[in-house]
Amino acid sequence: MSRHVSNVEDRSPVKRLEEPQRSPKKLRLEIEIDENMSDNSPERNRRANFSNVNGVNRNLNIHSVKPTTKKLIIKNFKSEPKLPDDYHETTWEKLKSAVIAIQQSKPNEYLLEELYQAVGNMCSHKMSHILYNGLSHLIEAHVCSNIERFITEPMDRFLFLKKMNDTWQSHCNQMIMIRGIFLYLDRTYVLQNPNISSIWDMGLDLFRKYFMLHTLVQTRVVEGLLMLIEKERQGDKVDRTLLKSLLRMLTDLQIYNKAFEQKFLQATERLYATEGQRLMQELEVPEFLAHVDKRIHEENERVIHYLDCSTKYQLIHTVEKQLLSEHINNILQKGLDNLLEENRLHDLSLLYQLFSRVKNGLHELCLAFNAFIKKKGRTIVIDPEKDKTMVQELLDFKDAMDNIVACCFKKNEMFSNSLKEAFEHFINQRTNKPAELIAKFVDSKLRAGNKEATEEELERLLDKIMVLFRFIHGKDVFEAFYKKDLAKRLLVGKSASVDAEKSMLSKLKQECGGGFTSKLEGMFKDMELSKDINVAFKQHLNISTLDLIPLDMTVNILTMGYWPTYTPMDVTLPPQMVKFQDIFKEFYLSKHNGRKLQWQPTLGHCVLKARFKAGQKELVVSLFQTLVILLFNESDEHSFEYIKAATNIEDGELRRTLQSLACGKARVLNKIPKGREIEDNDKFKFNNDFVNKLFRIKINQIQMKETTEEQKATEERVFQDRQYQIDAAIVRIMKMRKTLSHNLLISELLAQLKFPVKPSDLKKRIESLIDRDYMERDKDNSNQYNYVA
Incomplete structure (x- = not known):
């Protein structure tokens, strides 16, 4: 079958010709003719036309059948009409001259229908092979002369390519016109003989033969094409139509792969290998990535416009290999950290997109991403100077990395898992401290007075904090500090929102x-029960006949096991307060027999009504501040020693209390002499000239920063709790297994315990349980333990 050439347009004036009719089969017709019909009637003339069928005269034998009708019988000739002796030579000369006229682009003296009919007649008379061979010789001679012309005529590369393209286009147009004339030959003789090529394929075969035979011509064409492509890659404008036509020529001649593709890919590899090495040194990573993306886009455009589609994979693979695969480590080492630090989303997206094109690109990118997070995160966690801002920095860092994974890395699960693993790794590099600081950060956000965020924003913030919390191994450390801070918020009334507390x-x-x-929930239950108890207590006071001053006392009853341990402190309370305490104690114990109440003055706070020259104010103060201020009802001035003796407040706590009243923003006392520090010989005077635009004024107690000893005490309590948990786990495992080797016991303990623990610590607990007869070593195997029932 003929091969279709997509780049050649058939513009020849050849009309679509019908095949000549085959020799008619033998035919016998019986026709009734009305003798009365006029000789010149149309019907008679129509019937008489049967005398000439297919242009050949027939003998009409008319037999009389009836008086009024005649029966005609039409028969074939018994044999084909004999052709003239010189029919072959004259017809071929006619066809030959037509073919040469087409090849020389001259007018044809014969009608195309006449030429087509001549081909059909020669084929009908078994001269197809002579016709086919003659046509082949004509085409071969013409192609040979055209190709050889390029060897003898000197010309520059571009002109050479243009003339070669013109020759190819002319050859294709000529073959279309020639095939139109010899179409009958193509559809009969060629189809009946599968060993020979169609007229179109014959033309391609002959062109290919002489094109490849003259290697100089082939080499100059290929080198010229490579030259044009190289110029285009350097930024010059080239004739893409010429490139497309010549490359399609090579494709149609079926020598594209052998003659051009391999040389083209080798030239591409050399170009981009050199360019990659040079630009990796000259450009920054963002500019280098943009250049690589541009190059890949350009090569894709070349495939679309003029290269064969079969070249696309190898071409793009070559570009990716030379510009990306060979430089993966250099790109990551040179620029990834900066891109991540500066949050360059566009460049990171391009980096991910390009690395996804090469083998192991994303794997290497993920490893480098993981290493950056660990390095950056460790600098945030390890540095003690960053303790104040650690949690916020971690939250911001996590948000930034999450955004990069979502926007730049297409939410790739490999990168998401790597991000989680990296955070879990570096956040536990510093034992216990991150857990403590996260708990304190939550406290700062849930404390009253925090107006930085709405409820919805606070809820989202708590969700983010929980993400950090999941990475922490020592969750019991977080619990200890969170519990201590929650107790302060609940007891001092500093919780910003009960809903936010319960949500957390x-x-x-x-x-x-x-x-x-469970303990945290118990604290909330105590607060709820305390409300009911206070309501009942107030009802009890209303029906009592006791003579009491107008004092509104609220008491919180705390279950000792739920709340942090507070150091008992005895202070001297005014008699009125002591009286109220005694009444409440009697009231509570009457309802809950067998319980013991222990007052905690460090957690108390009061609202005082105070009269100044400017008018009456309400002061919201701690119990210690209250005890100091009430002393000034007796006298307007007191010494430090007197206040200390009268209140019995611990020295350090008293100094901080006096500092908050005399040296803070709301100075209801005046310190003599003035100064920030409280000395033993200082005196204090009631500030009757105190002025404030608010009616209710909150005087904050100066909080002593948590000392190292207090932190160690909290950590020690956590360590003690861990020992209890380890002991319980060992006993639980041994009770179930009865007998177990040391290594298996250690493995099961590490799997069950939810906090980080060293095998040496577990060994100490095992020894302790052996000493206390909970378990024993096997007599025959010292490395095996038995449970003691």
Whole structure:
């Protein structure tokens, strides 16, 4: 079958010709003719036309059948008409002259229909092979002369390519016109003989033969094409139509792969290998990535416009290999950290897109991403100077990395898992401290007076904090500090929102289970029960006949096991307060027999009505501040020693209390002499000239910063709790297994315990349980333990 050439347009004036009719089969017709019909009638003339069928005269034998009709019988000739002796020579000369006229672009003296009919007649008379061979010789001679012309005529490369393209286009147009004339030959003789090529394929074969035979011509064409492509890659404008036509020529001649593609790919590899090495040194990573993306886009455009589609994979692979694969480590080492630090989303997206094109590109990118997070995160966690801002920095860092994974890395699960692993790694590089600081950060956000965020924003912030909390191994450390801060918020009334508190508690419960939050929930229950008790107490006071001053006392009853341990402190209270305490104690114990109440003055706070020259004010103060201020009802001035003796407040606490009243923003006392520090010989005087635009004024107690000893005490309590948990786990495992080797016991303990622990610590607890007869070593194997029932 003929091969279709997509780049050649058939513009020849050849009309679509019908095939000549085959020799008619033998035919016998019976026709009734009305003798009465006029000789010149149309019907008679129509019937008489049967006398000439297919242009050949027939003998009409008319037999009389009836008086009024005649029966005609039409028969074939018994044999084909004999052709003239010189028919072959004259017809071929006619066809030959037509072919040469087409090849020389001259007018044809014969009608195309006549030529087509001549081909059909020669084929009908078994001269197809002579016709085919003659046509082949004509085409071969013409192609040979055209190709050889390029060897003898000197010309520059571009002119050479243009003339070669013109020759190819002319050859294709000529073959279309020639095939139109010899179409009958193509559809009969060629189809009946599968060993020979169609007229179109014959033309291609002959062109290919002489094109490849003259290697100089082939080489100059290929080198010229490579020259044009190289110029285009350097930024010059070239004739893409010429490139497309010549490359399609090579494709149609079926020598594209052998003659051009391999040389083209080798030239591409050399070009981009050199360019990659040079630009990696000269450009910054963002500019280098943009250049690589531009190059890949350009090569794709070349495939679309003039290269064969079969070249696309190898071409793009070559570009990716030379510009990306060979430089993966250099790109990551040179620029990834800066891109991540500066949050260059566009460049990171391009980096991900390009690395996804090469083998192991994303794997290497993920490893480098993981290493950056660990390095950056460690600098945030390890540096003690960053403790104040650690949690916020971690939250911002996590947001930035999450955004990069979502926007730049297409939410790739490999990068998401790597991000989680990196955070879990570096956040536990510093034992216990991150857990403590996260708990304090939550306290700062849930404390009253925090107006930085709306409820919805606070909820989102708590969700982010929970993400950090999940990475922490020592969750019991977080619990200890969170519990201590929660107690202060609940007891001093500094909680910003009960809903936010319960929301955080729900999140912790969902994450760690009910056992983790049981004590925290108990604290909330105590606060709820205290409300009911206070209501009942006020009703009790209303019906009592006692003579009491107008004092509104609220008491919170705390279950000792739920709340942090507070150091008892005895202070001297005014008689009126002591009286109210005694009444409440009698009231409570009458309802809850067998319980013991222990007052905690460090957690108390009061609202005082104070009269100044400017008018009456309400002061919201701590119990210690209250005890100091009430002394000035007796006298307007007191010494430090007198106040200390009268209140019995611990020295350090008293100094901070006096500092808050005399040296803070709301100075209801005047210190003599003035100064920030409280000395033993200082005196204090009631400030009757105190002025403030607010009616209710809150005087904050100066909080002593948590000392190293207090932090160690909290950590020690956590360590003690861990020992209890280890002991319980060992006993639980041994009770179930009865007998177990040392290594298996250690493995099971590490799997069950939810906090980081060293094998040496576990060994100490095992020894302790052996000493206390909970378990024993096997007599025959010292490395095996038995449970003691």
